[in-house]
Amino acid sequence: MGLLNKLDDPYEGGGIVLGKVEELLNWGRSKSDWYLHFGLACCAIEFMAMNASHFDFMRFGTIPRTSPRQADFIMITGTVTFKMADRIKILYEQMAEPKYVISVGSCSNSGGPYWEHGYHVLKGIDQIIPVDVYIPGCPPRPEAFEEGMILLQKKISRQAIFNKRKRLGTE
């Protein structure tokens, strides 16, 4: 997106690209996201299938990490119960900035089938941590996982890095 295409149209003989550093950094950032996989319920099985043959999630540049400190984004796959919600909040807080959240499946989006009578189910993970991408489905198809990942990559590649506070007017 953008950066490599510019090499087709070389500036004065080739090999030179004119662009913003921010664009370069975002290009790198969006193509190598390490994730903390947080498999909770049924969606985690679909995510296992997503990671295995046929779909190969790693071609998006993602590598599963088991420690939140090494992860760029967290994938919440499944039903979040009240007992689990505290742990998810702690794990999210342990992650280093910039951090993103993908909420997978109806349960973590809104409570899903357990929305009405589930006395022990959190009605949406966005009640405790901010969510960047919601993937719908119960459970989502692997194609939906792919689309969710592409949406997150798009979001990262558009983000501002420098003079962020000045631009937002908070300084």
Added chain:
Amino acid sequence: MSEKKKIDIEYSQLDSERMRINVGPQHPSTHGVLRLEVEVDGEIVTDVVPHLGYLHRSFEKHCEYMTYPQIIPYIDRMDYISAMNNEWPYVMALEKMLDVKVPEKVEYLRVIVAELNRIANHQIAVATFGLDAGAFTPFLFYFRDREYIIWILEKLSGARLLYNYFRVGGVAGDVYPTFKEECHDVIAKVRKTNAEVMNLLIHNNIFIKRTAGVGILTPDVAINYGCSGPVLRGSGMAHDLRRDEPYSIYDRFDFDIPVGKGEVGVVGDCWNRNMVRMHEMEQSCRIIEQALEQMPMEGDVTAAIPKRIKLPKGEIYSRAENPKGELGFYIVSNGTDKPERLKARGPSFVNLSVIPEISKGYMFADLILILGSIDIVLGEVDR
């Protein structure tokens, strides 16, 4: 020069400090959101306390609010790896209460989808067990093959994982024209991969060193704890509800009950429990082949479904052989279209209770393998 003093240390008499470690709830090899509180003496496990409730989704409370057909999707979400098998005992209970005659074709179709799902379940079980032992290739092999099974089930029911396929007196979708050929193709693929995995993983020397003689579950302990499924059969007890209490049409098929024989290691250890699953896949293939041969291709699969389901007053317990063990549903009906009470007897929950018994005295790394060999699904443990 001072004389060297020789001190004899009786290591077994040393009382070292014991440490309590939490494994989970977020841990890559606890197969879900199980938390194990492990007491270790050095690296030897002295006590294990499983803590549950991280996936308690209030299943039984839901059932009190839902009508009988509405409960089927929630049953799918109990043991989400083998959803087809889960629905069966529940639907059977309702059929017995309502006295519904199930058509021949539906019975055969149910056997085929349930056995296909049993293969898919055991593929995940063996694949993740290999993953726990450090073998990644069988995982990729099995997930490649599982995808073909899922495609068949998807064409029948419309869903990849949670099918909602069984109905009272029927199933939701009819067979498609190429159904039989595709099933035969899948069986051939399953057999080919199983033969490959036998060499690659099961008889691999490293794998045998890790699993043989680890986590020995003796038959009397297994019976006392109420274990069922491959966990019980791995200990040498040939108990299978498909043969001992034939439900549906299982008495028409010729199949064996594989038990742990102790070719490698000891009867009842992790290797034998895992081996039972490998043999069961072959037996499921045999059942599917026979069912495909006998299945009538004409007939309406939705004809016998009652329009309105209202159970008479009373109670019923119905059970079936799930890939993980004996799954039972106890339904108390008060004469309306909603159950008064519905209790599920999950095999994973019962099999998990044996963990503290069989993991004492082994290394900490073995505990992960013991847990993997029992093959639990936390959706069913916590419900």
